[in-house]
Amino acid sequence: MPSASPVYAFSSALNEPDTALAILDKALSMQLDLGNAHMSAASVTSDLSISSSTSRGARCSGDKISATNNIHHNLSDPSNQLFDDNIFVMDENIKVEDHNDVLMMDNTNLNIASSNSSNNITTSISNSNSVDNISNNSSNNYLPSFLGNDEFSCPTTSALLCSSVPYPDCSMDSSTISYRHTHDHLTADPSQLGDSYDPFKCLESIAEQSLTGNFTTISSSSSLSVPFPSSMASSSTSSSCPPSLSSIRTSSSPSTSQMCLPSSARGAPSHDLMALNSQSSRVERCPRGGNSLESHSPSDLPSNVNSFPTHAGNPLAGQMRDFFSCPRQGSGFDHSFMSRDPDCRSRGRDMISSDSISSSIPKSSASSPSSSPAASLCMYSNNNIPINTTEYKLKSQHHKAGSSHCKTSPQSSNQRETIKVESPFNQSPPDCQNYSSLSCTFNNIGGRGGGRSVDAGGAVGAAIPNQGSAFDLEDSDNLLSWTFHHPDHWSSSNVLDWLFYLAQDLGLDMGQFRAEKFQNITGRQLCRMTQEEIISREPKFGQLIYQKFQHIRTGVIFKKPMSPDQLPENGCMQTMIANNINNNSGSHMSNPYNSAPSSATCSPCVQPYPCPPTPCYPPPGMSRPTCGGSPEEAFFEHDRRSNIAATGNIDMGSYEFDFIDSPCINNPHCQDPSQPDCSMYTGKLPTQASPVRTPCYFTAPPYPPQQQQRRRPGRPKVKHLVEDARRGRDKKAKNQHLWEFIHETLMNPLYNPQYLRWENQREGVFRFVQSEAVAQLWGGRKNNENMTYEKLSRAMRHYYKRGILERVEGRRLVYKFSIKAMDRAREKKHNSS
DNA sequence: GTGATGTTTCCTGATT
DNA sequence: AAATCAGGAAACATCA
Numbered sequence: 001m002p003s004a005s006p007v008y009a010f011s012s013a014l015n016e017p018d019t020a021l022a023i024l025d026k027a028l029s030m031q032l033d034l035g036n037a038h039m040s041a042a043s044v045t046s047d048l049s050i051s052s053s054t055s056r057g058a059r060c061s062g063d064k065i066s067a068t069n070n071i072h073h074n075l076s077d078p079s080n081q082l083f084d085d086n087i088f089v090m091d092e093n094i095k096v097e098d099h100n101d102v103l104m105m106d107n108t109n110l111n112i113a114s115s116n117s118s119n120n121i122t123t124s125i126s127n128s129n130s131v132d133n134i135s136n137n138s139s140n141n142y143l144p145s146f147l148g149n150d151e152f153s154c155p156t157t158s159a160l161l162c163s164s165v166p167y168p169d170c171s172m173d174s175s176t177i178s179y180r181h182t183h184d185h186l187t188a189d190p191s192q193l194g195d196s197y198d199p200f201k202c203l204e205s206i207a208e209q210s211l212t213g214n215f216t217t218i219s220s221s222s223s224l225s226v227p228f229p230s231s232m233a234s235s236s237t238s239s240s241c242p243p244s245l246s247s248i249r250t251s252s253s254p255s256t257s258q259m260c261l262p263s264s265a266r267g268a269p270s271h272d273l274m275a276l277n278s279q280s281s282r283v284e285r286c287p288r289g290g291n292s293l294e295s296h297s298p299s300d301l302p303s304n305v306n307s308f309p310t311h312a313g314n315p316l317a318g319q320m321r322d323f324f325s326c327p328r329q330g331s332g333f334d335h336s337f338m339s340r341d342p343d344c345r346s347r348g349r350d351m352i353s354s355d356s357i358s359s360s361i362p363k364s365s366a367s368s369p370s371s372s373p374a375a376s377l378c379m380y381s382n383n384n385i386p387i388n389t390t391e392y393k394l395k396s397q398h399h400k401a402g403s404s405h406c407k408t409s410p411q412s413s414n415q416r417e418t419i420k421v422e423s424p425f426n427q428s429p430p431d432c433q434n435y436s437s438l439s440c441t442f443n444n445i446g447g448r449g450g451g452r453s454v455d456a457g458g459a460v461g462a463a464i465p466n467q468g469s470a471f472d473l474e475d476s477d478n479l480l481s482w483t484f485h486h487p488d489h490w491s492s493s494n495v496l497d498w499l500f501y502l503a504q505d506l507g508l509d510m511g512q513f514r515a516e517k518f519q520n521i522t523g524r525q526l527c528r529m530t531q532e533e534i535i536s537r538e539p540k541f542g543q544l545i546y547q548k549f550q551h552i553r554t555g556v557i558f559k560k561p562m563s564p565d566q567l568p569e570n571g572c573m574q575t576m577i578a579n580n581i582n583n584n585s586g587s588h589m590s591n592p593y594n595s596a597p598s599s600a601t602c603s604p605c606v607q608p609y610p611c612p613p614t615p616c617y618p619p620p621g622m623s624r625p626t627c628g629g630s631p632e633e634a635f636f637e638h639d640r641r642s643n644i645a646a647t648g649n650i651d652m653g654s655y656e657f658d659f660i661d662s663p664c665i666n667n668p669h670c671q672d673p674s675q676p677d678c679s680m681y682t683g684k685l686p687t688q689a690s691p692v693r694t695p696c697y698f699t700a701p702p703y704p705p706q707q708q709q710r711r712r713p714g715r716p717k718v719k720h721l722v723e724d725a726r727r728g729r730d731k732k733a734k735n736q737h738l739w740e741f742i743h744e745t746l747m748n749p750l751y752n753p754q755y756l757r758w759e760n761q762r763e764g765v766f767r768f769v770q771s772e773a774v775a776q777l778w779g780g781r782k783n784n785e786n787m788t789y790e791k792l793s794r795a796m797r798h799y800y801k802r803g804i805l806e807r808v809e810g811r812r813l814v815y816k817f818s819i820k821a822m823d824r825a826r827e828k829k830h831n832s833s
Numbered sequence: 834g835t836g837a838t839g840t841t842t843c844c845t846g847a848t849t
Numbered sequence: 850a851a852a853t854c855a856g857g858a859a860a861c862a863t864c865a
Contacts, residue, residue: 735863738840771853784841790853795840797855802839812849812853 482523487552490523502548503541514538738795739804741778742766743817743825751777764817771813 482490482498490498499515502508517537518526526534526549534549535542736744745751746758746766755774759765768774771789779787796815799805804821808814817825 735839782840787841791841791843793854794842794856798840800855810849 487523487549488527490526492518492522495521495523495526498549498552499545502545506544508541508544513541736781738778738792739799739817739821740825740828741781742774742796742815743821745774745777747829759814764819764822765808766815766817767811768813768815 482494482501495518496515499513499518503513503515514537521529529546531543531546534546538545742756746756746761751774752758753769755768755770755777757767757769759767768789771793775787775789775792778792779785796805799821800807803818806816806818808816
């Protein structure tokens with residue numbers, strides 16, 4: 001513990017609402033990532049300050065963990081007088097996105113708790129009522145080292161600079177810190193700034209440093225503890241709101257919870273979900289869902305709600321990501337793996353397999369399956385334009401049928417016939433391989449634009465993200481990626497997602513859950529593992545894992561595709577999902593795989609059945625003309641559906657064909673003209689006596705492995721397949737050159753230093769910090785979800801010849817812009833400004 | 834339609 | 850062992 005109470009740079013400033021908001025505004029306008037600093041500041045100030053940061057500060061960090069820890073820290077320090085009885089704890093999962101310069105705050109679990117005793121300080125990290133337990137909880141990886149836990153992420157550079165919070169283990173060195181040469185107050189060692197320290201100037205300087213590229217790198221290896229000028233330090237104020245702020249009492253603990261709103265928010269309904277932004281936006285009831293902001297007392301918090309920081313950002317869409325800082329590596333346990341932040345996890349994923357990259361970065365916000373409180377934050381710009389409201393649903397509050405967005409579905413989903421197909425995996429584990437080419441879709445009710453609920457092995461239902469296409473879901477970090485594939489086709493990351501999903505659903509103690517033992521296990525491998533083997537990896541929960549996995553393996557249920565007349569008029573998937581949920585209001589909620597099995601057989605391909613590429617996988621008993629589109633047609637359908645999902649015009653009544661999982665794709669065997677016709681398909685179902693028609697297609701098992709034709713080198717021909725894909729794409733973004741994108745990303749404090757960082761900006765030397773994450777960003781820019789660092793790096797290497805990049809010998813992931821490229825980048829920036 | 838340019842995809846092999 | 854690097858080859862995307 002630090003010997004003296006830290007004086008927080010922003011604390012006193014935040015005690016003056018106008019000043020606080022001004023600072024925050026400034027930070028926001030600069031798109032500045034304050035990292036932990038702001039939250040730290042917010043957390044140690046009074047409720048008044050928190051109310052400011054509720055709307056503004058979250059943008060800066062999203063790292064509630066440090067806030068909590070700082071609260072803990074301060075409460076533990078009897079000399080600290082900064083607290084009174086009204087402490088608001090900003091929970092994690094706060095994301096703020098910046099759309100058109102207007103703040104949008106968006107959080108899955110905005111828990112505003114208050115307490116008048118330290119023991120009730122909410123921490124949904126560990127769900128502990130005891131503050132002391134927080135630091136002792138082994139599952140909490142994020143505590144500052146001065147609390148006795150080494151797993152703590154250092155603040156960002158800007159946070160270090162602008163915060164006087166002592167981070168003993170977070171040093172600045174020449175590779176991480178650049179100061180703008182001309183700023184006097186930053187040219188010196190920050191620790192020597194003393195009374196000259198000015199948070200405004202600090203912010204300004206950092207922003208300029210980040211955005212202008214006019215740097216001088218200096219070396220400093222000292223740990224940073226910027227002394228705050230005594231003149232600015234002051235103790236916290238009372239719990240009551242100052243005249244300039246109105247007060248909102250939160251629902252769960254009205255006696256103590258109080259949230260001070262900027263005066264502009266006065267009159268807003270106290271129990272409605274709000275976004276607070278006193279200066280650039282107003283607060284109103286959300287028009288769509290009517291969800292309420294729920295304030296939760298500590299006891300209200302689900303035990304597992306914050307087991308992982310939820311990455312709710314959407315970098316692929318060019319939006320701000322949340323600023324969760326990854327836990328630091330290197331203490332014997334790979335916390336990047338534990339982290340549900342895909343950025344943090346990407347390292348772990350990299351170690352797992354490159355084929356799991358597609359889910360490294362979410363494309364859409366989606367609540368964690370276990371997230372309980374719904375939150376829908378609505379922000380309005382000054383011109384009353386609603387800003388990209390994102391909703392997170394309560395389990396019981398999905399899109400209501402008949403809402404303005406959905407017409408009522410005439411057919412409730414539970415009336416659909418379901419078919420239970422005994423999984424061919426229900427045999428002893430070694431048999432799994434015999435059916436390895438099974439390509440089934442688990443994605444059969446939601447379709448594009450709809451979420452899904454899943455059952456992690458018959459556990460419980462899950463909240464369904466209401467937005468995003470199926471592909472979004474797969475890509476997102478909502479732990480549902482495994483639902484897209486048959487267990488035997490799970491990648492190692494699918495396995496991890498399932499494990500974490502299971503853990504969350506069952507409320508397993510993450511501190512004891514050794515999911516990392518399955519880090520390199522694919523679904524097939526898991527399929528082959530005996531109970532003993534699983535238990536040997538995970539002694540505590542191994543049996544449970546085994547049982548749940550067997551449940552999934554053997555309990556695959558497919559639903560019959562709906563005929564057109566069963567579809568909602570406008571094909572609103574949300575309606576269907578809502579109905580599905582509403583009609584499954586029992587304890588087992590809307591589980592597409594858990595419906596009562598039916599003896600009904602799958603009807604022949606109901607058009608517009610998206611058939612798999614033929615001649616490989618027509619559903620058994622189906623003729624090619626009905627079902628068999630060419631691979632190109634199938635691709636068109638796929639692409640068309642993607643577009644539909646993107647536009648919200650959802651075409652209904654079809655299964656999703658799992659292209660990703662299709663063993664046909666890139667499988668020379670499949671394109672063998674000698675392959676039997678679809679109807680002749682010989683793959684066997686476990687119950688061959690009563691073959692059923694399902695969207696689950698079989699092909700001859702690849703075992704014993706056949707001699708596969710070697711693929712010809714080069715990019716495969718997919719002529720005419722991308723016509724649809726072209727539509728609607730942002731040409732400008734799409735045509736951006738890779739090197740320009742890289743440079744732009746480097747200049748963006750949202751991604752630098754988290755994804756990319758300068759090694760020497762003046763020289764143009766930079767390094768990939770999270771190579772796959774950058775690749776995904778690039779892929780997002782180009783609407784190419786299959787982008788990998790491997791491919792990106794190939795494109796980068798082409799630049800060597802063209803004189804855009806220069807080789808940096810001996811250093812992995814390090815590249816260097818040529819002078820020519822740097823000049824061009826400068827020129828471009830100059831022209832654009 | 835064509836060619837140029839800039840990737841993208843896949844590959845083999847080497848290096849770290 | 851896996852990630853990364855290097856670079857060939859070919860296909861694709863876009864633009865002029």
